[in-house]
Amino acid sequence: MGDHRGKSLVLVASPFQGHMTPMLQLGGVLHSKGFSITIAHTKLNSPDPSNHPEFAFLPLFDKFLAIDASGNFTKFLEELNENCKMQLQHHLAQKITNEVNQKITIIHDNIMYFAEEVARNLNLPSIVFRSCSACYLPAYLKLPQLHAEGLLPVKDYMLQKLVPELHPLRFKDLPFNNTSTELFKEMLALAERIRTPSAIIWNTIDFLEHSVLTQLRKHYKIPIFDIGPLNEMARCSSTSFLEEDTNCISWLDKQAPRSVIYVSLGSLATMDETELAETAWGLADSKQPFLWVVRPGSVNGSEWIEFLPDGFMEEIKGRGLVLKWVPQKQVLAHAAVGGFWSHCGWNSTLESISKGVPMICRPVMGDQCVNARYLSFIWRVGLELEYLERKVIVNAIRRLLVDDEGKEIRKRAITMKEKVKYSLCKGGSSFNSLNDLVEYIVQDHTIVGN
Known part of the structure; x- marks a missing residue:
């Protein structure tokens, strides 16, 4: 690929x-292609530079x-972008x-x-990185229109109905369908702000998402580089903000193959x-061994x-192990794990698919509802968990780990x-998309430099 x-x-x-995890993974992948990498990051939740000696920070x-997840999210983002803009511009100048x-x-x-504005001011090329699923974006961009038509916020009797032009999504699968009207309005304001970038890395x-990516390429008319899953491409050390408890691996070693249900509902829920x-x-009554991650403060x-x-x-x-946080990629790769009960964040979804582990889908917010619908209805490697009730939970775990239905789902996952x-x-x-991206970055420099 040249020097x-x-x-x-x-x-x-x-x-x-x-967002941080895949960005660090992207840095690792591009560094392996010969680029020098600087990670510009907020002081809030800053990564540990000692885990990534190959990057400048x-x-x-x-x-x-x-x-503050309960506060005004748009205001938080606006302040965050405002506070960081001049610092980045000054440093790059x-x-x-x-x-x-x-x-x-x-x-x-x-x-x-804010980085797009900095790039424009300094006449530098910029590319947007999206760490969500591609199928999430059309749903998110449609929110203002659905709101204008009086279909949002969703009424209870509409939850199971399909959203026009957004197959296979039902109204209950739309992002932010269950949030307060205030937060919903903030999300609409953000949706209306999205500008067309010069290129997108996804x-x-x-x-997985061929038809949606085709649709997005038509819509944006710009290069879209689908290079995933980054969790499999990057030789990256830990990116977790929380300390990972590796004791679970020796516990898993003692369990029967594909018998354990692994439960983790992400870093925010x-x-x-x-x-x-x-x-x-529900976990106890299922009579299956389980590894349950309960984050401190998550209750x-x-x-x-x-x-x-x-x-x-x-x-x-x-029969059960309850821990604060675990090395998820290692857990999902373990032969004892037969299913992953997840909030269906995109990183967790990609990690599960990469390791061939079928899922129990219990989305909480944002893009998770969209991902869960695709997992259970289109890709058919997950079961939707409708209610958090012990009998429903037992039923879902038994269906996935014990019944014939679970065997079929596992075949598809493999x-x-x-x-x-x-x-x-x-x-x-x-592989091809990554090479195209490298080529694009190199050529883009040449154009800007002329």
Whole structure:
């Protein structure tokens, strides 16, 4: 692919775990192609540079101590973008002055939109990185229209109805369908802000989302590079904000093949005490071994697991393991894991598909509802968990791990795993797309430099 020394990429990451992880993975992949990588990141949730000695790091002071998910999200994003803009511009202007032969391209997370303005001001090429599924975007872009037609926020009797022109999504699968009217209005404001970038890098795979990617290419008329799954392409050390408990691996070693249900609901979702109790007893009554990740503070008002129902720990002794956080990729790759009960964030979805692990889908917010619908209805490698009630939970776990239906789902999941492998090999769609991206970056420099 030629020598790309002197080609410098500045990756502008966002402070959310689900966005930071694939951005660091993208950095690793592009570094292996010969580019020098600088990660510009907020002080909030900043990555640990010692995990990534091959990158330079540029901290941007954002004035935030934590992400307040309950507050005004749009206002948070606006302030975040405003606080970081001049710092990045100042740093890059200096870099351009000091390093005459360095050619810089900015690659920025889609919610760090200030970077696009900085790129324009400094006459640098910029590319947007999207860490969500491609099928999420048409649903998100349609929200303002559905709102104008009076169909949003969704009325209860409409939840199961299909959304016009958004097959296979029902109204209940739309992003932010269950949020407050205030948050919903904020999300609409953001949707109306999306500008057409010069190119998009997407963490996805052509065979998974071919028709949506085709539709998006027609809509945007710009290059879209579907290079995924990044979790399989990057030789990247830990990107987790939370400390991973590796004790679970020796516990998994003692379990029968494909017998364990792994439960993890991501880095942001929360639940109340009743939902915790139903989940606990559902897992216990399923009589299957389980590994359950309960993030500290993920149960409203709790430190960790003090709200677990009385008698639960005795009931599951030797059969269940409850931990704060685990190395998910290692867990999903383990032969003992037979199913993944997930919130269906896109990183978790791709990791599960890459490892051939079928899913129980319990989405919570944002793009997760869209992903869950595709997993259960289109790709058919997941079961939708309609309600957090112990009998419903037991039923879903037994269907996936014990019944014939689960065997069929597992076959499809294994087929998908093979397709993922093929897409990453020479001549595969993601392999080719990555080479096209490298070529595009190199040529884009040449055009800007002329």
